[in-house]
Amino acid sequence: MNQESKFQYEKFLNHISLDCVVFGFHDNQLKVLLLRMKFTKEWALPGGFVKEDESLESAATRVLKERTCLDNIFLKQFKVFSDPQRSNTNPAVQDLIDSGANPDQSWFNQRFISVGYYALVDFSKAEPQPDYFSDLCEWKSLNEINTLILDHLQILNKALENLRMQLNYQPIGYNLLPDKFTMPELQKLYETILGKELDRRNFQRKMLSYNILIRLEERKTGGAHKAPFLYEFNLENYQKALQNGLYGGW
Amino acid sequence: MNQESKFQYEKFLNHISLDCVVFGFHDNQLKVLLLRMKFTKEWALPGGFVKEDESLESAATRVLKERTCLDNIFLKQFKVFSDPQRSNTNPAVQDLIDSGANPDQSWFNQRFISVGYYALVDFSKAEPQPDYFSDLCEWKSLNEINTLILDHLQILNKALENLRMQLNYQPIGYNLLPDKFTMPELQKLYETILGKELDRRNFQRKMLSYNILIRLEERKTGGAHKAPFLYEFNLENYQKALQNGLYGGW
DNA sequence: CTATCATTGTGTCAATTAAACACATTAATC
DNA sequence: GATTAATGTGTTTAATTGACACAATGATAG
Incomplete structure (x- = not known):
């Protein structure tokens, strides 16, 4: 203690x-x-x-x-x-x-x-x-x-x-996820916070459009089924997005 | 005093x-x-x-x-x-x-x-x-x-x-404007708060889409040029919008 | 070692929303 | 009554979102 x-x-x-x-x-x-x-x-x-x-x-x-x-x-x-x-x-x-x-x-x-x-x-x-x-x-x-x-x-x-x-105007995830993570994991995080399910494909498209992710050449193996890519955050762009927000609004 | x-x-x-x-x-x-x-x-x-x-x-x-x-x-x-x-x-x-x-x-x-x-x-x-x-x-x-x-x-x-x-997720104006106001006045309020100009026609369309405005049969006369309609807020919908927000986000 | 299964990667199409822009209308002024 | 400058009401095009289809793949079971 x-x-x-x-x-x-x-x-x-x-x-x-x-x-x-x-x-x-x-x-x-x-x-x-x-x-x-x-x-x-x-x-x-x-x-x-x-x-x-x-x-x-x-x-x-x-x-x-x-x-x-x-x-x-x-x-x-x-x-x-x-x-x-x-x-x-x-x-x-x-x-x-x-x-x-x-x-x-x-x-x-x-x-x-x-x-x-x-x-x-x-x-x-x-x-x-x-x-x-x-x-x-x-x-x-x-x-x-x-x-x-x-x-x-x-x-x-x-x-x-x-x-x-x-979640609606700033990126989230860098502080909550390990350094390397998969897209499904990131999506689960969003779904958990929001308390609702999101479309896998639309989620990926939107998330990638923020330009805060870097896809690694690595995949996460070990789970059953197809191995997903690992991602890490582009910290420079992540910080920018934290400052400027993700949406324009007016 | x-x-x-x-x-x-x-x-x-x-x-x-x-x-x-x-x-x-x-x-x-x-x-x-x-x-x-x-x-x-x-x-x-x-x-x-x-x-x-x-x-x-x-x-x-x-x-x-x-x-x-x-x-x-x-x-x-x-x-x-x-x-x-x-x-x-x-x-x-x-x-x-x-x-x-x-x-x-x-x-x-x-x-x-x-x-x-x-x-x-x-x-x-x-x-x-x-x-x-x-x-x-x-x-x-x-x-x-x-x-x-x-x-x-x-x-x-x-x-x-x-x-x-x-401004990006809640209506504004009810507390800052008189009971009756014109669309240009409402737009000026937004422009002043944001510190930038907005397109008149797109502003009106977007604002009307919120369903928080009621257009009166009255027009504001006295100024030069064409007389603009007067509006008032639909308080019931305004309150709803305050609670629920204007945009969906995720 | 092959078929199966569940999940991931990628893409399309339609519907909606946003951005840029054009023209007719009208109240005051001269 | 013509002029002026602002308002009312569109249209067209581009961008974004939502719903959905299919191929690829890694583990597992037989």
Whole structure:
């Protein structure tokens, strides 16, 4: 276990927290990284607080490095959750207090405005680590997730909504797939995020038209049936597409 | 002057502020509502703080009602600005301190994480009101705005970027135009936001295809040349389009 | 080692959408 | 009443999307 040895709430800004929806892709399924709370055994999104001298982005990066052991994670701020009632009527708060991290209870009893981030990571490279308040850190498939503490399920759904939007004007995949991947794998990723099936041939045509893929001379063998080509991203064009978007619109 | 008689910083959450980029449309130009600081005479975005029992949305709504005398303003949260250095190296802070609102200076010397909102309002119905720290509240055209306090120019630019994005998947205009308007006026609004010209005939065809417009039997007379039809929005379809978006994407 | 099977690679055709452009109409002005 | 400059309403062509067909191939079963 690579938990923090002490929870130093003294260093953090009051009232502000952040929650991260970490997406990964494995077994043709979209996964989300969750923590199991030590006491109530409820599941939660990884989150944290903001130190006095760091930006939200730095704080999110720090938290995600602690939870996944990864650097350079794709991070996107998508919404702030500020309902005054979002955290004060939930047993999870008691759980945090029970943790003993904050003896006088003043830290967890305050109201938090939480900034939501979603992250896209390479499933195979992440090494899930629980935090001070949890005893387990695991990937869960979307359909396995029924309840989460506080408003975390709402945060997860909003993140997914935003990820689906991103799909429509920015490339996706570099952060979620291994370096080399097949067209069917990329398509499955899209289908999983969107929750619907796409036409194989039209998908390929559209995807290739973005000019962000490089087809390798290699094929992926081992599976039954015809061996598909391997692709990798053209990083230069991928970055351009991230900046400029994929569609013109007006 | 309809200023607040007292600045009650005691009631607000520490470290959290909000800034609003209020867009209006007048004389075929996109306008932004700005405040002139009492002492330094620098210009700033309208902003405020969050009371202990209100959400960010409520706080933004409250602030905008104070600045424009309008209810039911279209509001959209677009980004949080959290650079630790964003406010502590700027003369504007001294200006706020000089205001005397907070004698021990503890309030304005703290670090603020600011949530950015943009608002779309009917120019002709807003009644600009300065706040406790400003002596003037005025509409400014985008090209008139060169410098703003703190990182407000950056906030403005990000808001504009987001507004341009919104144009590509949601209808716009109901909040910015009077109840009845002409097609050329609507087109000018789009052109102003996008900063580029559009083909008159293609614009009309595309806009009508959304089914959010109702053409009235009336025409707008008074201008030289042929009188254009007046339109109004079909509110039911407009709301649907806001929810579902205008384009399919994947 | 050959036939079978499921999947991949490639391509076509029709329908829809977008871009570029032309001409008739009309309200104010002189 | 002619002129002017903008509006109303098209058409034509190109580009994109959606639906679908068939050949190629790697593993597997017999």
